[in-house]
Amino acid sequence: MLSADEAADLIEAIASRQDRAAFANLFRHFAPRVKAFIMRGGTDAEAAQEVAQETLIMVWRKAASFDRSRASAATWIYTIARNKRIDLLRRSARPIDTEDWLVVYAPEEEDAGKSVLAGQTYTRVKELLEGLPKDQLVVIQKAFFEDKTHTVIADEMKLPLGTVKSRIRLALRRLRQALEKDES
Amino acid sequence: MSRHPAPEELLLDYAAGALSDGRALALALHVALAPASRQTVDQLNAVGGALIEGEPEALLDDAALERALARVGKVMVEPRAVPAARHPGFDWAPPPLVPHLRPGMGWRRILGQFDEIRLDVPGDAYRVSLLRLEPGHGLPEHKHPGYEYTVCLQGGYTDATGNYGVGDFAVGPGGERHEPIADPGEPCISLIVVEKPIVLTGPWGRWLNPLVSRGII
Missing domain, CATH: 1.10.10.10 (Winged helix-like DNA-binding domain superfamily/Winged helix DNA-binding domain)
Structure with a gap:
């Protein structure tokens, strides 16, 4: 098992020094879980694996945009997997890069103190x-x-x-x- | 504080990624402007995270990690992203709308009464538009055979169901006649997603509806 703090540390290690070992740890933990999650909706193993693979690649690319004070690693990875599912499985005709929710919804003053969504x-x-x-x-x-x-x-x-x-x-x-x- | 939040079941549809693009855009704009709805979506995303975390591991073929490592060897970690810059002439547009705006996009006057920009959004919505009403002006009286989703982006408007300001969300049930009027102050700008062509119910409706249904107006 990977704790929420450990997972956040790994994403930050990718962001700060392109840490491949951290990526491998994160991949081992999350890729199989994302695959299982996607398969629950009836998606076949191969397509689900592609979603999982692309989700983790996106985690690497966007690691610097992760903000552990606003979301847990699992929550952030869920939003990326959801968008990848939309891009790869529903919109095959016209894939677009769906926006990252942590970036689009930059916190405002009204949100301050409301982000209990990490940690526990x-x-x-x-x-x-x-x-x-x-x-x-x-x-x-x-x-x-x-x-x-x-x-x-x-x-x-x-x-x-x-x-x-x-x-x-x-x-x-x-x-x-x-x-x-x-x-x- | 949004006085008219989106219904919670639509926030769930949105957080689960189940909405077609036009409706997803309407929800994205509402969520960007309404902190309470944003918090609900954050909480729902946390449910998504917990569901992923709670999954038993599916078997992944052994080469998957090797392939992923080979790929990230060639991909740079991107610098921290910032929300999309405002689009010239569209200062009121919240970040989720910006990717849908194009240079040279302009308002088109419809029926001499209001301005429209039609957005090119794929999916099953009949029409996704920005509408602009001058203060005190209204839309022609009309009804909707399908659902209509409205998010107010600037100014405000009032119809039989209430008064709507920036960030407010309205779902018009099919068949309801309504006639929104823009509030005093700045022009009212809203995003409207309609599932089926509207039907004009005023005195000119009989003549104009064939044009509406053919997408001419």
């Missing part, structure tokens, strides 16, 4: 996901794993749209409570 986030979010009622968890998982909108999820699960919306809102309320608990 993983443990708290994991606890939250484990504690969610099954019907809420399924909707959240389908969105992330299968890259589907809530409308499509409602359709597939043969649920009224309002039911899916209220499950999402309940899950988000719990998420907010879990993440803001330690802030005060």
Whole structure:
């Protein structure tokens, strides 16, 4: 296992001295996990591996833009993997470099003190996901794993749209409570 | 503080990467301008991170790391990125809009009432446009057979559902008639994503709708 701090250290080592050993460590930890995550949505192993590979290459290129005070390594890598999935699997006709969220949404004063998203986030979010009622968890998982909108999820699960919306809102309320608990 | 945040289920669709490009752009602009929604998206991204961290390792073929190391040997680590520079003449455009602007892009007057710039955004939206209304001016009365997503980028407007300022997000349900009027002050500029051609419902609608549906106006 790689702790959140260790993972952030590795990204910073890439940024400051193009550290290949740090990249190899990061790759060993995250590439197989990104691949597994992408495969959950039904993507075949080969395409998922390509997404994982391209995600980690992007981590190398953009390492200097990583800001450990705003996001954990896993969170940042998730956003890169999500964008790579969009570029490689959905937009094959017209690949574009989707923007990096840490850069586009540079923090403003209003955000100061709100970034509890690094450090212990993983443990708290994991606890939250484990504690969610099954019907809420399924909707959240389908969105992330299968890259589907809530409308499509409602359709597939043969649920009224309002039911899916209220499950999402309940899950988000719990998420907010879990993440803001330690802030005060 | 955004008085009209995007619905949470749309923030989830956005954070999960499930939206088509036009709607993703609308959400990106809203999130750039509305701190509370930005925080929700940050939290959802953390869920994505936790889901990746919690994955069991999928087998990766042995050569994958070697190939990746060979690639990064030829790729420079880029300097810390900065948000895209403002586009001349479009000082009000938040960073996520900048990549969609082109030199020479200009406002086009429509029906003598408002100005439009159509954006070239791939995906399933019928039309992605910037609309500009002079203070006190409105759009012709119309309704939408499909959903409409609006993000206010400058000034403000008022319609039957409320008053909207910079960063506010509105989802127009299909079939609803509405007639937004720009607030006093600077011109109101919004990004509008419509899924289907609008239908004009005012006195001239009968004559103009065929042109609207053919994309002429």
